[in-house]
Amino acid sequence: MSVVSVKILLFATLRSKYKTRELAVECDGTLLNMIENASKILGLEFIDDVYDRKEGKVRDDMIIMVNGRNIKDLKREITLKDNDVVAVFPPLAGG
């Protein structure tokens, strides 16, 4: 499997917790591998912050957008490409 390089953006409480706004990560194109590799930079807690190990998928309450599209709306297996931007938001609202 080829290696792709993506940019991860963190927002709100995730940003303040990890004191990081963005980071570049290389991965095999899957979200899980991206999260695992990001946790090597941010710390292992990052995995549990965004990933539900029991369910084997991204946590349902997290808002994860790939190039501005929520992964829940894409309704397909996510395959990341080079230079994709992955925005990770904790649950939030306003108005």
Place this chain on the structure above:
Amino acid sequence: MPRGYMGKILRVNLNTKSLKVEPTSEEVARKYLGGKGYAVYLLYKYLKEYEKAGISPKDMDALGSENVLIFATGPGTGVPGFPSSGRYHVMALKSPLTGSIGSANSGGEFGPFLKFSGFDAVVVEGASETPVYLAIVNGEAELRDAGSLWGKNVFDTCRILRNRVNGKNISVACIGPAGENLAYMAGIVNDEHRAAGRTGLGAVMGSKKLKAIVVSGEEKPPVAKPKEFAEVSKRCLDALKTNAVTGVGLPIYGTAILINIINTAGGLPYKNWQTGVNPDAEKISGETLAEKYLTSQRSCWGCPIGCGRVTSVKSGPFQILASEGPEYESVWALGGSTAIKDLDAVVKANHYCDELGLDSISMGSTIAAAMELNERGYIPQEDLQGLDLRFGNAAALVEAVWRTAYKVGFGKYLALGSKRLCEIYGHPELSMSVKGLEMPAYDPRAMKGMGLNYATSNRGGCHVTGYTVSPEILGIPEKIDPLKAEGKAVWVKIFQDFTCVVNSTVNCLFTTFALGMKDYAELLSAVTGWDLTEDEILKIGERIYNLERVIINKYGYDGKDDTLPKRLLEEPMPEGPAKGHITELEKMREEYYKLRGWINGVPTKEKLVELEIEL
């Protein structure tokens, strides 16, 4: 009278300076709850009386003495333990900005303290020849001379009147210079920084020469079933405190936390909605506001969320020692649509909106429209009188705000709102408004449901009539695809109806991020003693929305007005995740009308009978 209510309504006639106390009607309350619903019912009765007297609704002058202004609370307002019930609703027969119904909602303390003063609502008829204010203290109401207050800003008016009333639970709702000068986007501001901002109700108050209402009292609304209420209240308060949005996100970051996510979704209008992607969003984001400006939180009465921001600008030309906000919509209108990336200036402009009594959404959007008109060369330079309205000019933004409030120079054009402004300069298509009300911070090309909601909102371009951003972007209560038009009509209808319930309860819409219709039915049942089901409260909401629609139909608003600016219907989004998208309004609207039982924006007779609306 059922519990939850104070049982009295104060009717003030400013022509005759007479005050009359009437009982709150249980029959009306059972059908329309309170707040917005009860006010809509009363306004409809006025309209019928006017019609009988030969006054056409279409000819009614929003700034004439015939307009009626209602400050209304609901059965939840001010009930200790009713979560986030520190709000009130204001309505007017007609808005000077839109010509449609006037409607706005505010937090702080005024709503509960109005009830503690002994009344469920205050109805204001007529107009005074000289400035007056209304004082309601422990059930006693009095009109007093406001000559010495006329001309004063909101902060001074609140401070002075608070000192004049020597009681407990004092709150002031007032207008600033913008309302006195009849700026069409003037709001009513209470407790210094909380505004019933939309649809120009401050100008209605100004036209009546009613400077302020000050309330004070200690009478608490009773609860019908204290044991049941304690249980459901605890459950709901716990839900709000433990929910990730209402218990963590909103308290830490406030509403401006939305800036980055809405921009990421490609729906944050930029440069008067020319695109939905703001390259400088990060600079005006909730994260930046929290990091550099936030000094503390401020909660409304009885609210466990505490989304209010207390802020300061520490130094520089836009220094402010203490302010509140800006909220998400204000950051966007004053900073996003105008392409101003200096958050210092946005905080200052927002502060001036509160101090002078202006709706920050309509103010910012009107300035953004003027910037586009100016950059396209449509405004003669002599009209601008040196006001350099270019996108991104922070100094011009701040200057434009006070010029509008005092109608100085180009401010007299800005004070008319974007619709009239753009018409005057020959390009009505550049006003990003619906029914004359400037739309808030969500581009419907990137979230289609909001387009249908804006188009069909009775008061005009409004997000809080039916906030489908919640499912479309935030995934609450479930995630739906923002870029699909299919299936949006049912969401819009339910959200609009349920929002009527919230605004008639009256409490905060943010509770709905954690609480559902079942919670509302149980809270309202325990407080009032009625046995309300989810279906019943939703029917009440639908009844309110339909009666409000009947009123605006009388002003001439129908299907032709349930539309959007041409830009959103015809110009594809130029970039971002919604690139190439327009708003497919027609097919969503067709489905919506079917669901509503409306034909061309007008409720059918059968629908009104079904909803037990007596015409």
